[in-house]
Amino acid sequence: MPAALMVHDIDPAEKIWKELGSAEDDIEIFNNQVLVAIYKRPEKTKGGVYYTDTTRDEDRFQGRVGMIVMMGNNAFKDEDGKWFRETEFSEGDWVFYRNSDGSSIKINGVDCRIMEDIYIKGRVVRPDLVF
Numbered sequence: 232m233p234a235a236l237m238v239h240d241i242d243p244a245e246k247i248w249k250e251l252g253s254a255e256d257d258i259e260i261f262n263n264q265v266l267v268a269i270y271k272r273p274e275k276t277k278g279g280v281y282y283t284d285t286t287r288d289e290d291r292f293q294g295r296v297g298m299i300v301m302m303g304n305n306a307f308k309d310e311d312g313k314w315f316r317e318t319e320f321s322e323g324d325w326v327f328y329r330n331s332d333g334s335s336i337k338i339n340g341v342d343c344r345i346m347e348d349i350y351i352k353g354r355v356v357r358p359d360l361v362f
Contacts, residue, residue: 295329
């Protein structure tokens, strides 16, 4: 069954960047760490299905998709080509990961995870593709 497309009042990437504000000027991520802002689904799908606040709040803990908002200076660099051969990631990319990987933190009210680059499993074009 295909993933339910979500109805976003505002582009989720724009919303995250706006809520983070100037955090990138105040925070430094080290080494191969990646800071990912967790995608939280909106209240309804394009098909008209509404999610409860409880379900949507659970994305904070169970969400498996996020947007890269900061990277350490060695993130995704792999001299041996074992992990990231010919793969480049940038801030603003939507990525997926196991919900148990990384540490949960909140920055300017935005739920985030900080994790090592090797815990990023892949990239998606839309954050509502994976739940």
